[in-house]
Amino acid sequence: MNCMQLEMRMSLPEPFDLFVDLSASGLDAKALNQYLERLEHEAGLVHDSRTVFLAPPGGVKAPAIPGIRPLPDRPAAALGVALGAAATRGRGLAVVQGAWLPGNEVIAALACLHEADPMIGSVQPRFASPTEDNVLSLPDEQGGSARLPRAALPLLPATTLTPELAAPLVLLPARAVLAAAQPPDIALPDALLALLTGLRRKGFRNLVSNRVVVSCPLEPALIYPPPSLGEICAAPAWRNDMERARRWLARQPERSLEVLLAGAFTPDGRARILLDCRGAAALHNGTAQAILGFLDGFTRLRTPRFAFTVLATREAAAFHGLEKRYPGLHVEYDQPARTYLAAVLLNQPWDVARLRELHRCSYLLGFNILDTISWDIIYVAEERLDRVWQVVASLSDMLFFNSAFTRDRYTYRFRVAKDMPLVVTHHSVDPAELKLAPAGEPLVETPYLLIAGNSYDHKDVEQTALRLTDAFPYLRIVALGAKGACGPRVTALRSGYLSDAQIAALEAHAAAIIYPSYYEGFGLPVVQGLARGRTVIARRSALWEEIAGLVDLPGNIVPFHDDASLVEAVGRALRGLAPAALKGDRTTPSSPPDWAACAGRILHQIERSLEADARHAWYERELLLSLAA
């Protein structure tokens, strides 16, 4: 069992004595009496089996109370006496600084942790505001802390090992009491820090329990006071050592995680989710269409638990009118401006810098893989895409795919981390959301064949046009995506330059639509053709079987696998014969997904990932990306 796995148990605590330092509290005699009464009756800390050592307020005589032993020495010397007595009795010693009241159950819970590891020098709780539902994060080198919402505490490991950390409540287990040196005769916070440093130099670390929380009314600067190193040690070696320990604490991954989580919730307790849409360019293409579809879905879901932020480039946000289109979503531009509980990049990442940037601002990371074509065809990919996608496969919390086909390609190509959630979201196939433009008048003299694609080699538009020209020499062909003329009866159109209405007209009046692409992630043009009730002749692929099983649309997909089957399928379409269409195997009774369902699958996985122990993936990322940086 390591310190991250240790869960709090209701077990018997190691016996402990108590040292309370009220020397700087400013309490008068009456207030001291009241405090001691509450220490017994409210906190339950005074009873027969425990000695309570007291450093009383300056100039105030402590009353005689059974079980409470005032030590009129200076506080550090008094602490030394308490340590000696606890050592003699083989007990732990809880040290409380200031006139506040931790309950006995809190210290008992800390005293149960003495068995966690033999080299624990001190144990301490988290310190909460009495009036707000947050705790102080572990401090930076100057003692500064963020406010961490309580809702984030279950996301932290049960315990965190740190270098020495002086705090208003620290429990020294019996083994540490025996090993501790007498504290130097200086002000107590520093004397305690010196004592803890001495323990650490012998190998005894500090343990912070993230499951034990105490309400503490002291100011943050008094809870984690910045050390007065000059006071504590004149010896340069110790001073350097303490500074180093402070740096170690400030740079601990656990502290980085706390700072991150401190900003990951809204003031009303909703978890912040970042939808990274920077993959959408300022133009209409398949990626932008998918990303906008997901945003439509997120806005339609009733998700009072989450606060969504859309991150987009300023240019694309203006082009797609994001602020107007999604008034319920907060839009940020270009760079993440805060931290989040989860971030999902709604398209594939193209460089490690994006992964590192999202890790810095989010606890959970998810990536939406739309296809693996770039990796396979190489010629359009960045040099390091291979490494990027391998890192994503290893270090994400969850991966999303627009089809099982894409998922299977990705997982065959990259070593995906064990137990990585692989979620197929699909894209909307709801006719109402496919937003088909009206067919309008034909743009080209009928009859004609429409070959759809673009200029990438895997779309195979030009080769298909040549084959069909050979087979049907007198038929007009429109080749959408062809770079140049493929024959006298072939009209070549560049993709990306036609309006939705023009494409709709081309699709609606074609004698047949041919989609010869070798490789797709989802194939939205095919789905649009089906929604229009057309027959789409597509190159055989497991993807089209998946799509046929997903949709409930009036059109048909007719697969071909070679020139002969292509020509036969086109010939049947031209003659108006019944197509040899794929029959969807809709064995599951679920409705064809709309965008809300697709977005819901992402949200559902985020919730599931929060339930699981997502810290391990975060730590791995933190360590590897820090080293890489």
Add this chain to the structure above:
Amino acid sequence: MSLRIATLFVRHGTAKYTDSLDALLAHYARHLPSVEREILVIDNALPESHVEPKKDGVTLIGGSNEHWEFSAWDSGIRFLGSRLRGFDVVHLVTSAFRELYNDYIDLCDERLLSSVRRRSIALGHIDHYGEPVHFLGRVSQSWIRTSFLFLPPHELAMLGSLVSVRDEAQFFGGDTAAPFLPDAPLDAGYRQNILGWLTGAGTGQGTEWHSRFNLTAETLPRFRAKAMAILNEHALSIRLREQGCATVDVTWLANQRKAGRQADAAWPHWSEQVARRFG
């Protein structure tokens, strides 16, 4: 935005407290009509694999009876899984929720629950002994009644299992004359309170349990199981306080709200709440 409540209602069959679920539904209809609720009935007389959707947003599942209602709640929490985080409040209820003093239940309405929405408190009825008791190295005098209790989901997530003590052999032997082991981690006062409550005339506070019985060889297993439930109820409050979750008395809070006092002050000690429970 309406309050979202997940209710984990535990029962052991329907022979006892027959109309208790109906009474709970009536409470929601009368006092919490606008909340978004999901009620999970966990019947720990049914096998844990049992899942049966019912009408009115109710689902019936089987639960573990190993540690009575506490293990049954664990079954319910496991069943809801990550969905639990989507609620503002989790309502823990047992079929015995109307037993003993229960006027406070009617105070649990939308206004009161909304006023502490997502606050890190356990809201219910605070019970207490006349004197503090020692239990597993802790000193405690009060606990929050678990038959009708509201908690935010993140506090449940921090707690982990609601079963705090599991091993009867840590506390009990086989002697009906002295059922507690001599070295059991309970002080004499606590032992007497438990014995008095289950088999005698109460805890000296003027209240008696409705189902008390004589301690014999035949009833010893029941005594041990019931005493474990008492310990688990008390231990739950101790563990909540250990994790910094304040236990808040419904009646006290309702009176504070009635008097126009705001929720942003520190929660007072239980004894102050009880002392000012009725104003």
